[in-house]
Amino acid sequence: MGAKIPPMAEHAAVVNVSRYRPAPGKRADLMAAMKRMAARAADARGCFGAQACESDQDKEDLIAVSRWESVQALEAFSSAAASVTEQDHLKGLLAGPARRENLRPV
Numbered sequence: 001m002g003a004k005i006p007p008m009a010e011h012a013a014v015v016n017v018s019r020y021r022p023a024p025g026k027r028a029d030l031m032a033a034m035k036r037m038a039a040r041a042a043d044a045r046g047c048f049g050a051q052a053c054e055s056d057q058d059k060e061d062l063i064a065v066s067r068w069e070s071v072q073a074l075e076a077f078s079s080a081a082a083s084v085t086e087q088d089h090l091k092g093l094l095a096g097p098a099r100r101e102n103l104r105p106v
Helices: 027-042 071-079 081-091
Strands: 014-020 047-054 062-068 099-103
Touching: 014 071, 027 047, 027 062, 027 081, 062 071, 071 081
Parallel strands: none
Antiparallel strands: 014 062, 014 099, 047 062
Protein backbone atom coordinates (compact mmCIF):
# COMPACT_ATOMS: atom_id res chain seq x y z
CA MET A 1 0.00 0.00 0.00
CA GLY A 2 1.05 3.58 -0.60
CA ALA A 3 2.06 6.04 2.06
CA LYS A 4 -0.77 7.54 4.06
CA ILE A 5 -1.40 11.19 3.22
CA PRO A 6 -1.47 13.37 6.35
CA PRO A 7 -4.62 15.43 6.88
CA MET A 8 -4.48 18.99 5.61
CA ALA A 9 -4.22 21.70 8.26
CA GLU A 10 -5.99 24.16 6.02
CA HIS A 11 -8.62 25.80 8.15
CA ALA A 12 -8.42 29.47 7.35
CA ALA A 13 -9.28 31.77 10.22
CA VAL A 14 -9.46 34.72 7.80
CA VAL A 15 -10.52 34.96 4.16
CA ASN A 16 -9.51 38.32 2.71
CA VAL A 17 -11.52 39.64 -0.25
CA SER A 18 -10.33 42.86 -1.93
CA ARG A 19 -12.16 44.49 -4.84
CA TYR A 20 -10.33 46.79 -7.23
CA ARG A 21 -11.85 48.98 -9.96
CA PRO A 22 -9.21 49.54 -12.67
CA ALA A 23 -8.57 53.03 -14.01
CA PRO A 24 -9.45 53.45 -17.71
CA GLY A 25 -6.98 51.51 -19.86
CA LYS A 26 -5.29 49.90 -16.81
CA ARG A 27 -7.20 46.60 -16.47
CA ALA A 28 -4.40 44.39 -17.87
CA ASP A 29 -1.74 46.20 -15.80
CA LEU A 30 -3.85 45.87 -12.67
CA MET A 31 -4.48 42.16 -13.24
CA ALA A 32 -0.74 41.57 -13.78
CA ALA A 33 0.08 43.41 -10.53
CA MET A 34 -2.62 41.48 -8.66
CA LYS A 35 -1.26 38.16 -9.94
CA ARG A 36 2.24 39.11 -8.74
CA MET A 37 0.90 40.01 -5.32
CA ALA A 38 -1.18 36.79 -5.15
CA ALA A 39 1.92 34.72 -5.98
CA ARG A 40 3.87 36.45 -3.19
CA ALA A 41 0.98 35.95 -0.76
CA ALA A 42 0.68 32.26 -1.64
CA ASP A 43 4.34 31.83 -0.66
CA ALA A 44 3.95 33.79 2.60
CA ARG A 45 3.94 32.10 5.98
CA GLY A 46 0.37 31.44 7.08
CA CYS A 47 -1.26 31.79 3.65
CA PHE A 48 -3.22 28.80 2.38
CA GLY A 49 -3.67 30.32 -1.09
CA ALA A 50 -4.28 33.53 -3.01
CA GLN A 51 -5.83 34.30 -6.37
CA ALA A 52 -6.63 37.24 -8.63
CA CYS A 53 -10.17 36.79 -9.97
CA GLU A 54 -12.85 38.18 -12.24
CA SER A 55 -16.49 38.16 -11.13
CA ASP A 56 -19.42 36.78 -13.08
CA GLN A 57 -21.57 39.46 -11.38
CA ASP A 58 -19.43 42.59 -11.78
CA LYS A 59 -17.62 42.81 -15.09
CA GLU A 60 -15.57 45.88 -14.07
CA ASP A 61 -14.02 45.04 -10.71
CA LEU A 62 -11.11 42.66 -10.26
CA ILE A 63 -11.06 40.71 -7.01
CA ALA A 64 -8.23 39.29 -4.93
CA VAL A 65 -9.03 36.42 -2.57
CA SER A 66 -6.60 35.00 -0.02
CA ARG A 67 -6.98 32.54 2.87
CA TRP A 68 -4.94 32.92 6.07
CA GLU A 69 -4.33 30.89 9.20
CA SER A 70 -4.63 34.05 11.35
CA VAL A 71 -5.18 37.79 11.28
CA GLN A 72 -1.56 38.15 12.40
CA ALA A 73 -0.31 36.25 9.32
CA LEU A 74 -2.36 38.50 7.02
CA GLU A 75 -1.16 41.64 8.79
CA ALA A 76 2.48 40.50 8.65
CA PHE A 77 2.21 39.99 4.88
CA SER A 78 0.34 43.27 4.34
CA SER A 79 2.86 45.33 6.33
CA ALA A 80 5.99 43.82 4.73
CA ALA A 81 8.01 46.30 2.68
CA ALA A 82 7.34 44.49 -0.61
CA SER A 83 3.60 44.55 0.04
CA VAL A 84 3.59 48.24 0.88
CA THR A 85 5.52 49.00 -2.33
CA GLU A 86 3.10 46.90 -4.39
CA GLN A 87 0.07 48.55 -2.75
CA ASP A 88 1.48 51.97 -3.66
CA HIS A 89 1.93 50.77 -7.26
CA LEU A 90 -1.67 49.47 -7.34
CA LYS A 91 -3.04 52.89 -6.35
CA GLY A 92 -1.83 54.31 -9.67
CA LEU A 93 -3.86 51.67 -11.54
CA LEU A 94 -7.16 52.20 -9.72
CA ALA A 95 -10.22 54.32 -10.53
CA GLY A 96 -10.96 54.64 -6.79
CA PRO A 97 -10.08 53.16 -3.42
CA ALA A 98 -9.94 49.40 -3.00
CA ARG A 99 -12.73 47.79 -0.99
CA ARG A 100 -11.43 45.18 1.46
CA GLU A 101 -13.27 42.73 3.63
CA ASN A 102 -12.09 40.00 6.00
CA LEU A 103 -14.39 37.03 6.35
CA ARG A 104 -14.19 34.78 9.42
CA PRO A 105 -15.62 31.28 9.27
CA VAL A 106 -18.18 30.47 11.96
